[in-house]
Amino acid sequence: MISKPTVISGIVGAGFSANFHYEGIKRVYSVNPDVRGVFALDQDQAAAFAAKRGITHFSSLDALIDAVDLVHCCVLVSGHEEVAVAALKKGKSVIIEKPLTGYLGDGSSSFHGDTFPKSDALAYGLASVERILEAEKNSKGRIFYAENWVYAPSIQREKEIIEKTKAQILWIHGEEAHSGSHNPTYAQWKFSGGGVMIGKGCHPLTAALYLKNVEGRARTGKPILPATVTARTAALTRMDNFQNDGFIRNDYFDIDDFSMMHVTFEDGTLATVFASDIILGGIHNWLEVAATNHRTVCNINPNTAMRVYNPRHENFSDIYTVEKIEQKQGWTDMPPDEDWFTGYPQEIEAFYRAAAFGEPVESDSLLGANTISTIYSAYLSAEQGGKEVAIRTF
Numbered sequence: 001m002i003s004k005p006t007v008i009s010g011i012v013g014a015g016f017s018a019n020f021h022y023e024g025i026k027r028v029y030s031v032n033p034d035v036r037g038v039f040a041l042d043q044d045q046a047a048a049f050a051a052k053r054g055i056t057h058f059s060s061l062d063a064l065i066d067a068v069d070l071v072h073c074c075v076l077v078s079g080h081e082e083v084a085v086a087a088l089k090k091g092k093s094v095i096i097e098k099p100l101t102g103y104l105g106d107g108s109s110s111f112h113g114d115t116f117p118k119s120d121a122l123a124y125g126l127a128s129v130e131r132i133l134e135a136e137k138n139s140k141g142r143i144f145y146a147e148n149w150v151y152a153p154s155i156q157r158e159k160e161i162i163e164k165t166k167a168q169i170l171w172i173h174g175e176e177a178h179s180g181s182h183n184p185t186y187a188q189w190k191f192s193g194g195g196v197m198i199g200k201g202c203h204p205l206t207a208a209l210y211l212k213n214v215e216g217r218a219r220t221g222k223p224i225l226p227a228t229v230t231a232r233t234a235a236l237t238r239m240d241n242f243q244n245d246g247f248i249r250n251d252y253f254d255i256d257d258f259s260m261m262h263v264t265f266e267d268g269t270l271a272t273v274f275a276s277d278i279i280l281g282g283i284h285n286w287l288e289v290a291a292t293n294h295r296t297v298c299n300i301n302p303n304t305a306m307r308v309y310n311p312r313h314e315n316f317s318d319i320y321t322v323e324k325i326e327q328k329q330g331w332t333d334m335p336p337d338e339d340w341f342t343g344y345p346q347e348i349e350a351f352y353r354a355a356a357f358g359e360p361v362e363s364d365s366l367l368g369a370n371t372i373s374t375i376y377s378a379y380l381s382a383e384q385g386g387k388e389v390a391i392r393t394f
């Protein structure tokens with residue numbers, strides 16, 4: 001029997017993403033994960049999270065970091081920089097949930113996402129990125145950027161096609177959408193660093209940036225980076241004439257619920273990325289690649305790996321089918337392993353391997369940094385009515 005190294009880890013945050021990280025850890029197979037405990041601002045939530053799993057509830061961030069080699073940063077965007085920099089300063093590696101970081105406003109009570117100058121989001125968002133990258137540079141720890149779309153099996157199969165056929169990608173078209181986030185804090189820019197363009201748009205955007213990286217490395221040895229972006233955003237559920245039929249969340253305070261980005265890469269090729277919180281019928285996560293020698297549609301979720309017909313909704317009252325679906329009657333595309341199709345266990349496995357063996361990762365801090373730069377440039381473009389904005393890259 002081959003002996004495996006052990007990676008000692010801890011989770012910061014005890015909500016939705018902490019839960020799927022923990023489920024991912026249970027499926028790590030290349031190393032022995034040893035989850036020591038959890039810390040979160042919400043102490044009661046952290047205590048319940050710890051008790052359910054038989055792990056320690058740490059009373060401070062520092063205590064958790066001191067006890068582990070690898071930190072999971074599963075907190076709201078407003079805490080990403082604090083947690084990541086604290087871990088890196090102590091020489092620990094950190095898995096940072098998407099987005100890498102963000103601009104959370106000026107702290108004033110009058111701050112409002114609709115009205116503040118979006119040049120602030122770009123300037124301060126990138127300043128936060130720089131502080132995080134600097135902390136990584138000065139640390140023996142590393143950043144693993146938890147963008148699960150990069151690790152989704154369909155995106156990894158597309159990577160193989162691009163590498164082996166030396167394809168040129170002309171256009172990537174992707175979308176993440178559903179009928180509204182479950183998280184109450186998501187309604188406000190000051191907690192999430194923006195609206196749907198960053199919250200959901202970051203997923204297909206990062207996958208697009210990643211695949212153009214893959215293409216560049218395969219054909220010339222150099223990644224192909226984004227160069228400019230034009231964008232539009234809207235707040236459709238905040239319109240006075242929005243008709244509330246009860247299916248779409250509509251209590252957002254100062255964020256966009258619809259967005260589209262049109263990214264031009266340095267080689268002149270394109271990506272279009274849509275994100276919205278106004279789509280019924282369950283989650284709608286997909287990416288299409290139009291290349292010179294093939295065309296691929298990655299149906300991340302839903303997909304047709306398993307199709308189920310149920311004549312009565314009540315039959316499935318205790319059966320989970322697919323994320324965000326309104327009802328379970330009729331035909332449902334019900335992924336047999338939703339987490340796997342979404343890339344959650346694969347990213348956690350990759351990060352624990354990297355922590356144990358020093359392997360490179362597909363999703364790193366630079367990919368996260370370029371995502372932030374593109375998105376806040378896109379917010380600036382949307383503020384200017386869709387004017388083209390140059391993207392600073394890392």
Ligand SMILES: NC(=O)c1ccc[n+]([C@@H]2O[C@H](COP(=O)([O-])OP(=O)(O)OC[C@H]3O[C@@H](n4cnc5c(N)ncnc54)[C@H](O)[C@@H]3O)[C@@H](O)[C@H]2O)c1
Pocket residue numbers: 012013014015016017018039040041042043045046074075076077078079080082083097098099146148183
């Ligand atoms: N990859 C995905 O599909 C996906 C899905 C949902 C959320 N996320 C990301 O996960 C992160 C957290 O979102 P969530 O849905 O888990 O939120 P959540 O509200 O469910 O949980 C947040 C947790 O973080 C804790 N917390 C908040 N700020 C903190 C701080 N500064 N220090 C310590 N603890 C803090 C809270 O007490 C809570 O336990 C966000 O970055 C979000 O974008 C990713």
